[in-house]
Amino acid sequence: MTTDRDFDRIARAWLDLLPDEAPDRAVAAVLQAVETTPQVRRPLRWPIWRSTTMNRLPIALGAAAVVVVAGTLVLSRAGVPPPVGATPSPATTSSPSASTSGASGPVPSTLQAMWMGAPRGLVAPEAGSLLFFDQSTFYLAQSAGSPAQMLKSTASAVGDGKIRLESSVTADTCTKGEVGTYAWSLNPSGRILTVTEELDDCPTRAGAIAGTWWLRDCPLSDDNCLGAVDAGTYKSQFITPRLNPGGTWSPFFGAVTYTVPDGWANSADWPESFELEPVSELPPVDPNNRSRQIGLNTQPSAMSQDKPCSDTVQPGVTRTVDALVTWVATVPGLVTTAPTAITIDGNPGQWLDVRLDPAWTKTCGGPVTTPIVTYMMPGTGIMGTERERLILLDLGDGDVLQIVVWTKDQATFDAFITEAMPIIQSFTFG
Amino acid sequence: VEDLVEQARSGDREAFASLVAMTSDRMYAIAIRILRDGHLAEDALQGALIAAWRQLPTLRDPARFEAWVRRLLVHACYAEARRRRSWTANVRVLPVDGPASPDETVSIDDRDALDRAFRRLSIEQRAVFVLHHHTGLSLVEIAEALGIPAGTARSRLHYATRTLRAAIEADAAPVAPRGRMA
Numbered sequence: 150m151t152t153d154r155d156f157d158r159i160a161r162a163w164l165d166l167l168p169d170e171a172p173d174r175a176v177a178a179v180l181q182a183v184e185t186t187p188q189v190r191r192p193l194r195w196p197i198w199r200s201t202t203m204n205r206l207p208i209a210l211g212a213a214a215v216v217v218v219a220g221t222l223v224l225s226r227a228g229v230p231p232p233v234g235a236t237p238s239p240a241t242t243s244s245p246s247a248s249t250s251g252a253s254g255p256v257p258s259t260l261q262a263m264w265m266g267a268p269r270g271l272v273a274p275e276a277g278s279l280l281f282f283d284q285s286t287f288y289l290a291q292s293a294g295s296p297a298q299m300l301k302s303t304a305s306a307v308g309d310g311k312i313r314l315e316s317s318v319t320a321d322t323c324t325k326g327e328v329g330t331y332a333w334s335l336n337p338s339g340r341i342l343t344v345t346e347e348l349d350d351c352p353t354r355a356g357a358i359a360g361t362w363w364l365r366d367c368p369l370s371d372d373n374c375l376g377a378v379d380a381g382t383y384k385s386q387f388i389t390p391r392l393n394p395g396g397t398w399s400p401f402f403g404a405v406t407y408t409v410p411d412g413w414a415n416s417a418d419w420p421e422s423f424e425l426e427p428v429s430e431l432p433p434v435d436p437n438n439r440s441r442q443i444g445l446n447t448q449p450s451a452m453s454q455d456k457p458c459s460d461t462v463q464p465g466v467t468r469t470v471d472a473l474v475t476w477v478a479t480v481p482g483l484v485t486t487a488p489t490a491i492t493i494d495g496n497p498g499q500w501l502d503v504r505l506d507p508a509w510t511k512t513c514g515g516p517v518t519t520p521i522v523t524y525m526m527p528g529t530g531i532m533g534t535e536r537e538r539l540i541l542l543d544l545g546d547g548d549v550l551q552i553v554v555w556t557k558d559q560a561t562f563d564a565f566i567t568e569a570m571p572i573i574q575s576f577t578f579g
Numbered sequence: 580v581e582d583l584v585e586q587a588r589s590g591d592r593e594a595f596a597s598l599v600a601m602t603s604d605r606m607y608a609i610a611i612r613i614l615r616d617g618h619l620a621e622d623a624l625q626g627a628l629i630a631a632w633r634q635l636p637t638l639r640d641p642a643r644f645e646a647w648v649r650r651l652l653v654h655a656c657y658a659e660a661r662r663r664r665s666w667t668a669n670v671r672v673l674p675v676d677g678p679a680s681p682d683e684t685v686s687i688d689d690r691d692a693l694d695r696a697f698r699r700l701s702i703e704q705r706a707v708f709v710l711h712h713h714t715g716l717s718l719v720e721i722a723e724a725l726g727i728p729a730g731t732a733r734s735r736l737h738y739a740t741r742t743l744r745a746a747i748e749a750d751a752a753p754v755a756p757r758g759r760m761a
Contacts, residue, residue: 156744157712163693164612164713171607175621179603179628180596186629188590188636398633420633 185279185293187387187419253305255284256312259335264342264362265292265375265386268402271299271321271357276400277386280342280362287314289357292386293400300354302329310334314358316351323351331358338379340364367416368432375415377428382408382575383415388423390447390578391548401579405445408575421447425572440557441565443572449541449551450526451476458513458523458530468549470541473525474499477539482509482522483531491540494577496550498542504559505531529553536562544578552576584641587632595632602645603628606652612709613656615697623659627652649714650724653706660702689747696746700739707732708739 264280269289272278277292287304290297299321302314312331316323329349335342342362349355363383366376375383384403392398398420405423414431417424423445430439451466451473453459466476474488484506488499509520523530529551531537536559540552554569556562580601586594606627611620631648638647697705710716710724718736722729 156740156747159689159747160693160708160712160740160743163690164709166690167608167611167615168617169604169608171603171624172617172621175607175624176599176603179599179625179632180592182625182629183592183595183632186633188588188633 181298185290187293253307253313255306256282256287256304257306258284259339260312260333260342263365265365266360266362267384269357271353273400275402277384277402278357279365280344280358291400292402300351300357302354311347314349314354316354322353327351327354329354329358336379340366340377340379367418374418374424377414377431378409380409380411380413382406384579385415385418385423387418387420388445388447389420390445390544390550391546392420392447403579406575406577406579407572409572413572416442427568441561442553442555443569444553444555446525446529446551446553447548449473449529449549452524452526452529454480454524457511458521462526468547470497470499470543470549473541473549474501474539477501477503477524480522480524482506482511482520483524491542493540493542493574496542496544496578498540500538500540502536502538502562503531504536505533525551533557534559538566540573550578580644581641584635584638584644588635588638588641595635598644599628602648605645606648609649609709609714610652610656612713613653613702613705614659615694619656619659623652623655626658627655630655646724649710650726653710653725656706657702692746693743696743700742701735704735704739704742707735708743711736 260282261284262282264282266278266280268274268276269278271289272291279290279292281288281290281298282304285303285305287300287302288298289300300323301317301320302323303317305313307313307330310332312333314329314331316325316327319325327350329351330347331349332345332347333342340363342364344358344360344362346355346359363375363378365374367374368376383406385405385407386400386402389398389401389404391404407425409425412428414426414428415424416426416431425443426439427441430441448468450468451463453461453463455461463476466472477483478485478488478501482505484504486502488501491498491500505520505522509522511520511522512518513521513523519533521530521532525539529537529539535555535557537553537555540554542550542552544550552573554566554573556565580598583594583598583601587598603624607620607624610623610627611617614620614623627648630651634651638644700708706725707721710721711718716724718732719729721727721736722732725732
């Protein structure tokens, strides 16, 4: 017989035979994936619960830190256009930087960035594509959900508006040493890149690169977004309106398509949430001091009112537009308008305007003493003199999307609604 | 660590990279012992750490970071095991990458018997066994880590121990003559 002590000793010794160190490639793969993977997060407009250690560095720098640790490239892009005062995007394009003229040289600074585009053959069918340039390197990646760097090439400028790529590895049907030459141009704001193939030994690379790309210029390190955009129509890359809470997220480029006029920004894009706001709300404005915003949240639930800011689901309120709207109108501390029908992209819904009862005095506790009512999960509350329009859409199959048009000051609400509703009515859902 | 967790859950990727550096070896050691396959263990490790990055803002107590990641890891191991439908048939004995000299504590016969018996355990039983005998967690800690009742953890550990112990003892017993050959 084996005694208990013998067995424990043998079992431990047997378990100890296996390695204790994670392979470097596994760790590097994690860090690369993190570079393009969004975090879920606490609601943006809950200052009570927000961390005070928010890192305000641009996302490119945050990503670069990971890249350094992973032993790969450092992204450095000078000359990214300022996010404020977006310029309209006419059909004509500007000449590339003068630094591109002459013989072979580094990739122009205006091109050194991450660029987001539609799905390409090398990425998952529903995922967006990410184009990466630094001063001497190029690769294509999936915009989220995969750490793989594809079509890795050395990159150099070879003349005015021309770039040369040479495969640095044999992979993705390209052979090491195969060369491609492309023409590129930026629109006047520098936010839209157009790449045209001139000649490429590797057809796969040509098919993946040629086309139109949007600058990924999210100003906050903890957000994933385009940042300021030119007037036009864009597609989301992370939000998945039909994703069940706790469900497994997978990339879904274009789950939300939206059209904005000049002066707007995509300020956040997460699996469960998405934000649009005027560029004047972007940093250096502190996110906690923003004053206007359109926010989308997937699969909202009624929030329990058993205690202030309870952060638990209210039992007995089903996730349907009718049930949620009816319930919101009964929440203590809220003053609501009558629900009104709305249809967006063929999806029926209802909206109602919400403000705080002036007599309401309850807070979430903690250092913030402003009266507040939190009423929807995730992340919808109203405090002080804020005002918001709550729109709930039935996307079918039990999926509900919440859209909130919010202003910090009641006095600006009507004017912002006038700006925001055409954008919301432009939404289409993939 | 708690400061790094705070920074990472606010989106600081560099802080998260530091956390990965601090925890990845321990997590990998658990995964490879549960899955008995280096490739599956790498996939589980990556899945767990990427999930940790994604979900970090929902972690309320930074002090519980490692326990929280360990739970994600075990669930990632479950997912890997189930994703590879034929994994139990394909589990292979890994080359010994531990002590440089032969370990006299566990004989080759014992090792072989344990390898074979371990394949017969469910992935849940394996997880409890590894967390107890390798990581050194108590049953209460295992229950808390995996989100299961302590009685369930005890039951899984008991079954796993009984199976592995029986395997060693059977291997050591003299071979009885078989009555009839097929």
